Amino acid sequence: MNQKITITIITLNNEEYIKGCIESAWKVADEIIVVDSFSTDKTRKIAKNLGAQVIEQSYLGDGLQRDFCVQFAKNDWILNMDADERLDGQMIKEIQAINYTEAAYDAYAFRRKNYIGSRWQRVWYPDYTIRLYHKDRCRFAPMIIHTSLATKNYQRLQGNIIHYSFKDLSDCIIRADEYSKLGAKVLFENNRKVSVWEPAVRGLVIFLKFFFLKKGFLYGYDGLTASLIGALRSYLKYAHLIEMRQNAPSSQQK
Template sequence: MTKISGLVITYNETQHIRACIESLLQVCDDVVVVDSLSSDDTAARATAMGATVIPQAFLGYGPQKNHGLAFCKHAWVLSLDADERLDADAIAEIQRLDLVNSQYDTYAFRRKNLFHDKWIRCTTWYPDHVRRLFNREKVRFSEAQCHEKVESAAHTELDSHIIHYSFSDYHDMLHKLNKYSTQYAEDNIGKKKRVSVWSPPLHGLFAFLKNYFIKGGMLCGFDGFNISLLNALGSYFKYAKLLEKQRYTGGKP
């Protein structure tokens, strides 16, 4: 099996870091943790488990992960968020991959998003493909402050899974919705992406219809409705905040 480096970025992840590194060590012999100057013992726990810990003030999600790539020992990198774990099927599939002769430079996994310890199999939360195994000598993460992804043309999707302990409760979802929508606006204001007064409501409405009707949120009861609604609000406020910046800050980030 080709040697693989694991990569994680962290900030105050005491609750998750041990299980995340244990998961990576199932297929990696090298783990790099880029820590955004945590105030808890995240860095100490990671170091105790044999990870290489790189202190770095937060640069944004994409730049932070790209910063960590230089410290990885191997060409192939498996990137997990601290609240993610490899499912058993992903471990088995990674062990079977012939990465030396691969025609791909990126592999995506299906992500099981858990909420209240329940796998949400509806809305855009599943299958939620995420590119996490890649050749760092050929590809990198986008420089986006939020919702970064590995930029690749030669990629494929695997049927195996990553488990994601996504949000602890609705309060946590609202908090992250606010953070991510702000970061989206900051990412796109510099690109001169123009939006109109119709952009927020239309994007929000489409997001709700897609999540609740097309992606089956109606089949997931109370959580399905609320997740569809919050996804719609997230889409609405991404464009509302971008419009706000264009109108009232002179187009400056």
């Protein structure tokens, strides 16, 4: 490795995942910083026992929380991870091979393998995500959920982030509803107008995208499930938005 790397992880009640994440992270990092939103389980204890620096901070939103970590990093290059993520062998080799001193890019993106339980959802692949970046050149967008690094000067690499996205199908459906509510809240706060047909149209478009354009039909049960989950999440986002607008005082509906 040409330069030392800091890995940052934001957590909340991730005791079943954090050990594997940190053990994976140490393969490329010389410093790991965990910013925890006051977990009530053993997340902080496990992280400390594995050598991570642990800082407590109330949740600021996805983007702001990830950026909050940066101030504690001693290195210029940062790899941001979630507690339920791991690095595969190819990703480790690519990170170690980068000449950071002469890097022409501000950041690097990796493919992500998303799982429901033990099943890799190929229809969601490659799901590129920018995670390795120079802390003085990039910032996360200040979004409540599913933020991304705000940079155009990045390179896609071929290594994979192994992402244990959901424990099982029930967890997937529950969180689809939770995430869709958060997404709807953002739209509502931005006074986004929505028609009665938009949830169905949005859901159908996402289903067609995953099942046909991304060839989900080739993956049998997994392809159909992933396509339907994507459609459900999109449908619920706009359905929740309609509900929020209907329940809001008349002054907020304009």
